[in-house]
Amino acid sequence: MNNYTLTRNPAGRLVCTLACGTSDTVVPVRAFPIAAPDEGVSLTGSDGHELVWIERLASLPEDQRTLIEQELAQREFTPDIRCIKSVSSYATPSVWQVATDRGDTELLLKAEDHIRRLPGGALLISDGHGLTFLLRDPAHLDAHSRKLLDRFL
Amino acid sequence: MSHPGSDRCQEIAGKPVGDCAHQSNLFRLISVSGNTVCAVQCSNIAAHPILISRIVTTPATTSLPDLWRNVVPSRLARDETLLAWLETDLDARLHFSRGLLLITDRRLLNLASPDAAGDTYDYRAGLVIGKNDHGGIGRVELFDGSARLACWHYTLAHDIQASRFVKQFEQRLTEFLAGAPATRIAPDCCPDCLTPYPDDRQECPHCNTTINAPPSTWTLLRLWRFAQPYRWQLLSGFLLMLGSTAATLVPPYLTIPLMDKVLVPYQNGKPIDFGLVAWLLAGLLGSALLAWVLGWAKTYILALVSERIGADLRTITYEHLLRLSLEYFGGKRTGDLMSRIGSESDRICVFLSLHLLDFATDVLMILMTTVILFSINPWLALATLLPLPIIAWMIHNVRDRLRTGFEKIDRVWSEVSNVLADTIPGIRVVKAFAQEQREAERFRVANRHNLQVNDRINKIWSLFTPTVSLLTEIGLLVVWAFGIWLVSHNDITVGVLLAFLAYISRFYARLDSMSRIVSVTQKSAAAAKRIFDILDHVSSVPEPANPVHLDKISGRLEMRDAGFRYGNRAVIKGLNLTIEPGEMIGLVGHSGSGKSTLVNLLCRFYDVSEGAISVDGVNIRSLPVAEYRRNIGLVLQEPFLFFGSIAENIAYGKPDATRAEIIAAARAAHAHEFILRLPQGYDSLVGERGQGLSGGERQRISIARALLIDPRILILDEATASVDTETEKEIQKALDNLVQGRTTIAIAHRLSTLHKASRLVVMDKGEVVEIGSHDELMESGGAYYRLYQAQARNVDTDLNDLPPAATVDAKVTT
Ligand SMILES: Nc1ncnc2c1ncn2[C@@H]1O[C@H](COP(=O)(O)OP(=O)(O)OP(=O)(O)O)[C@@H](O)[C@H]1O
Ligand SMILES: [Mg+2]
Numbered sequence: 001m002n003n004y005t006l007t008r009n010p011a012g013r014l015v016c017t018l019a020c021g022t023s024d025t026v027v028p029v030r031a032f033p034i035a036a037p038d039e040g041v042s043l044t045g046s047d048g049h050e051l052v053w054i055e056r057l058a059s060l061p062e063d064q065r066t067l068i069e070q071e072l073a074q075r076e077f078t079p080d081i082r083c084i085k086s087v088s089s090y091a092t093p094s095v096w097q098v099a100t101d102r103g104d105t106e107l108l109l110k111a112e113d114h115i116r117r118l119p120g121g122a123l124l125i126s127d128g129h130g131l132t133f134l135l136r137d138p139a140h141l142d143a144h145s146r147k148l149l150d151r152f153l
Numbered sequence: 154m155s156h157p158g159s160d161r162c163q164e165i166a167g168k169p170v171g172d173c174a175h176q177s178n179l180f181r182l183i184s185v186s187g188n189t190v191c192a193v194q195c196s197n198i199a200a201h202p203i204l205i206s207r208i209v210t211t212p213a214t215t216s217l218p219d220l221w222r223n224v225v226p227s228r229l230a231r232d233e234t235l236l237a238w239l240e241t242d243l244d245a246r247l248h249f250s251r252g253l254l255l256i257t258d259r260r261l262l263n264l265a266s267p268d269a270a271g272d273t274y275d276y277r278a279g280l281v282i283g284k285n286d287h288g289g290i291g292r293v294e295l296f297d298g299s300a301r302l303a304c305w306h307y308t309l310a311h312d313i314q315a316s317r318f319v320k321q322f323e324q325r326l327t328e329f330l331a332g333a334p335a336t337r338i339a340p341d342c343c344p345d346c347l348t349p350y351p352d353d354r355q356e357c358p359h360c361n362t363t364i365n366a367p368p369s370t371w372t373l374l375r376l377w378r379f380a381q382p383y384r385w386q387l388l389s390g391f392l393l394m395l396g397s398t399a400a401t402l403v404p405p406y407l408t409i410p411l412m413d414k415v416l417v418p419y420q421n422g423k424p425i426d427f428g429l430v431a432w433l434l435a436g437l438l439g440s441a442l443l444a445w446v447l448g449w450a451k452t453y454i455l456a457l458v459s460e461r462i463g464a465d466l467r468t469i470t471y472e473h474l475l476r477l478s479l480e481y482f483g484g485k486r487t488g489d490l491m492s493r494i495g496s497e498s499d500r501i502c503v504f505l506s507l508h509l510l511d512f513a514t515d516v517l518m519i520l521m522t523t524v525i526l527f528s529i530n531p532w533l534a535l536a537t538l539l540p541l542p543i544i545a546w547m548i549h550n551v552r553d554r555l556r557t558g559f560e561k562i563d564r565v566w567s568e569v570s571n572v573l574a575d576t577i578p579g580i581r582v583v584k585a586f587a588q589e590q591r592e593a594e595r596f597r598v599a600n601r602h603n604l605q606v607n608d609r610i611n612k613i614w615s616l617f618t619p620t621v622s623l624l625t626e627i628g629l630l631v632v633w634a635f636g637i638w639l640v641s642h643n644d645i646t647v648g649v650l651l652a653f654l655a656y657i658s659r660f661y662a663r664l665d666s667m668s669r670i671v672s673v674t675q676k677s678a679a680a681a682k683r684i685f686d687i688l689d690h691v692s693s694v695p696e697p698a699n700p701v702h703l704d705k706i707s708g709r710l711e712m713r714d715a716g717f718r719y720g721n722r723a724v725i726k727g728l729n730l731t732i733e734p735g736e737m738i739g740l741v742g743h744s745g746s747g748k749s750t751l752v753n754l755l756c757r758f759y760d761v762s763e764g765a766i767s768v769d770g771v772n773i774r775s776l777p778v779a780e781y782r783r784n785i786g787l788v789l790q791e792p793f794l795f796f797g798s799i800a801e802n803i804a805y806g807k808p809d810a811t812r813a814e815i816i817a818a819a820r821a822a823h824a825h826e827f828i829l830r831l832p833q834g835y836d837s838l839v840g841e842r843g844q845g846l847s848g849g850e851r852q853r854i855s856i857a858r859a860l861l862i863d864p865r866i867l868i869l870d871e872a873t874a875s876v877d878t879e880t881e882k883e884i885q886k887a888l889d890n891l892v893q894g895r896t897t898i899a900i901a902h903r904l905s906t907l908h909k910a911s912r913l914v915v916m917d918k919g920e921v922v923e924i925g926s927h928d929e930l931m932e933s934g935g936a937y938y939r940l941y942q943a944q945a946r947n948v949d950t951d952l953n954d955l956p957p958a959a960t961v962d963a964k965v966t967t
Contacts, residue, residue, distance in 0.1 A: 009299075010299055010301065011301045012304065075288060075290075076288065077243075077289055100249070102243075102247060103248045103250060111484065111686070129289075129309050129310035129721075130308075130309040130310075130720050131309070132288075132289060153561070153564075
């Protein structure tokens with residue numbers, strides 16, 4: 001079933017060698033980063049074409065999965081908001097001080113519709129500098145954060 | 154201590170510490186953060202004090218952030234010069250944490266934190282620095298040959314600084330390897346957008362325009378800007394209001410003599426004084442009539458004014474909206490914008506004309522009544538006014554909740570109209586896939602959400618009004634009780650008590666309606682906020698502060714290091730291209746390679762995020778937007794026709810065009826004949842999206858539209874994509890004549906349509922990969938060759954339909 005091999009080259013890139021002998025640096029991309037992060041990962045080559053499609057990450061041998069997960073961890077950046085400490089104003093643009101699973105930071109909310117509702121209640125907040133923050137469960141935030149957030153929903 | 158040439162300063166705040174003559178030049182030493190000293194060179198420092206500040210304050214040498222200011226000097230060797238720095242805000246595990254990268258004259262230094270010892274990378278041959286980004290994080294990587302030495306992460310907020318840093322590193326490394334001393338990067342243009350600085354300032358006229366301040370919360374007061382033109386009408390309305398309110402307060406006052414001088418004496422056996430009664434009744438009638446006339450005049454004038462304010466608000470908002478950039482529209486939904494300009498401006502108008510008016514009347518009335526009551530009997534007046542503070546407190550308490558609630562309702566309303574605005578234009582798709590049920594469900598869900606939010610707020614709201622009524626009743630009770638007690642002590646007469654009760658019931662009735670003002674004020678404040686959201690939005694394609702006017706442009710277009718991203722997705726990267734006046738360029742490349750985006754940038758629908766685009770050597774950001782676009786004829790990939798006649802649509806860019814001009818343009822676009830076949834010729838109406846016309850017909854009309862304005866620059870984005878080969882040939886012939894003498898940029902998937910192009914530009918993933926004539930590119934056997942081969946092999950296949958294998962094959966075999 002495994003008709004390809006994965007290695008990391010000295011430049012720090014993943015290299016995928018197909019059974020036919022072609023090899024290329026690849027980038028793993030999740031097909032549904034939010035809805036189903038563990039299903040469907042594509043390894044795309046340097047020219048943007050898909051080389052390998054992985055149905056489930058869990059089905060891979062340990063070493064390959066680690067390689068892919070390491071690489072994904074380096075590329076994926078969706079800090080999970082744990083708490084909203086303060087907001088600069090209730091009208092946008094507004095600067096929020098937030099605590100995330102990746103440390104404290106501030107985010108710039110340019111307009112209310114940069115908060116996207118996901119099915120299931122989670123919120124995806126795009127910040128003015130191109131970052132995306134996730135609010136997995138708005139209902140379980142602390143009261144203060146919830147009150148602040150409520151003004152924008 | 155002073156090195157001629159190494160005049161980089163990281164510090165603006167440095168104080169001059171002395172002058173020293175060095176050769177024939179004068180150097181002024183500037184002390185920088187304790188131990189770094191650098192010199193600024195000037196041949197006559199006294200005569201050019203400005204020159205110093207110009208050199209020292211270049212953006213490339215802005216001061217270090219506070220966190221690092223004291224740390225950095227201690228990490229550098231005594232004679233080491235700091236050349237540039239970059240603050241990173243993510244660590245290796247991608248957690249938020251501040252780090253600093255430094256370039257000195259001899260090495261690259263990384264401080265992971267202020268206390269970290271720092272990793273050093275001495276300059277040596279083979280070092281390569283690289284930068285890329287994905288999904289909102291940027292990476293700077295350092296390689297030694299092909300092995301990666303280190304990788305640093307930052308969020309895209311620092312992207313421009315990172316690009317600059319990489320360039321500075323490369324420059325310094327080259328210098329170092331050549332054994333040259335450190336020199337500075339030419340400071341005469343902005344490092345971000347490459348625009349030359351204006352002579353008098355050392356800051357970029359374009360890059361300092363972003364404003365992120367939130368609008369003030371006193372939104373309703375800001376409506377004054379719209380009310381100001383009508384201030385005299387408003388003043389007269391106010392005076393009338395004063396008069397009419399006073400007139401309505403006369404009748405209760407007349408009940409005192411009516412009671413005490415007529416009715417009570419009569420009960421005590423005295424005859425009625427009919428003369429007095431007549432006077433009093435005449436007074437009642439007179440005051441009622443006066444109140445009627447004044448009330449009518451006041452309402453009429455103020456309603457007139459508020460209607461005008463509302464209309465001004467609408468038009469001004471719409472005008473402003475039209476001037477906003479495409480980026481704004483990209484992020485907003487039609488339904489939302491429509492409801493803001495339509496129903497919410499109307500709500501503000503109703504608020505001004507009805508509620509605010511009533512409220513002002515009420516306040517006046519309450520004030521006057523209070524004065525009257527106190528002048529009659531202070532004690533009773535006090536008892537009467539007792540519930541007032543309680544009510545005021547209640548109003549204040551509920552207000553906040555209601556306001557957020559109403560803002561929410563507004564947003565939900567937009568959601569409802571968004572569903573409509575999404576679905577109705579896409580009705581064909583809905584029907585084609587038989588998804589009416591689903592769309593209905595989506596609407597129902599939005600509606601249910603609306604209900605939920607309304608229910609929640611109604612819970613508070615519904616409690617509010619009855620409570621006010623209850624308090625009113627209790628207040629009346631208090632007045633009765635206290636009044637009777639006073640009457641029994643002969644402190645007041647029955648007439649006074651009745652007058653009080655008459656006043657007080659009006660008074661409380663007003664309180665009830667006044668409490669309503671809370672909700673309507675909040676509603677309109679929320680509406681006003683959403684309108685001012687539009688008004689406060691600064692176009693991301695701003696008009697230049699000091700516009701340059703070009704009389705007639707020749708059409709030389711130049712892109713220097715242009716970069717552009719939609720959000721965090723880089724779509725155009727480091728693009729360099731010069732198009733000579735009158736040249737025809739063919740733009741080819743895979744679908745999604747950024748061709749239309751390039752057109753958007755050229756038309757200044759968006760501004761580049763890096764680099765610069767200039768026309769005739771002038772940055773297009775320095776030209777007034779509309780004036781610049783007037784030089785461009787654009788045929789879009791998705792032609793859009795406005796509701797109106799065909800002639801109007803063709804003449805859209807030049808409304809005063811003569812019929813002959815319209816026909817000439819239509820002929821040139823090969824639209825003339827099919828237009829004549831329509832029942833009403835040029836007067837035929839075309840629908841919202843030109844529904845009555847075929848795709849190719851629409852496209853030809855939009856070509857005619859572009860041709861009519863006789864532009865210097867013609868941009869054809871897939872202009873002939875949806876016409877048959879025969880018609881395409883005809884249009885092509887017409888276009889061939891028209892492109893003469895114009896700078897033309899033609900995008901086409903069918904490569905055969907570009908045979909006239911003097912150069913072909915092949916794009917791939919936002920970059921120009923090849924430039925050259927058809928023959929040259931075929932010879933070199935690169936990307937264009939492969940595209941051409943693929944098309945030749947399968948003439949009917951559009952480029953998009955190429956199986957991926959085809960290109961992989963080509964790649965492997967070459
Ligand atoms: N408004 C937008 N917001 C975000 N991304 C966009 C937007 N418009 C285009 N893109 C993305 O930018 C890239 C370039 O798009 P562009 O429209 O320039 O391609 P193109 O070369 O014109 O393709 P085609 O030949 O299919 O018209 C695409 O990947 C597209 O997904
Ligand atoms: Mg396109």
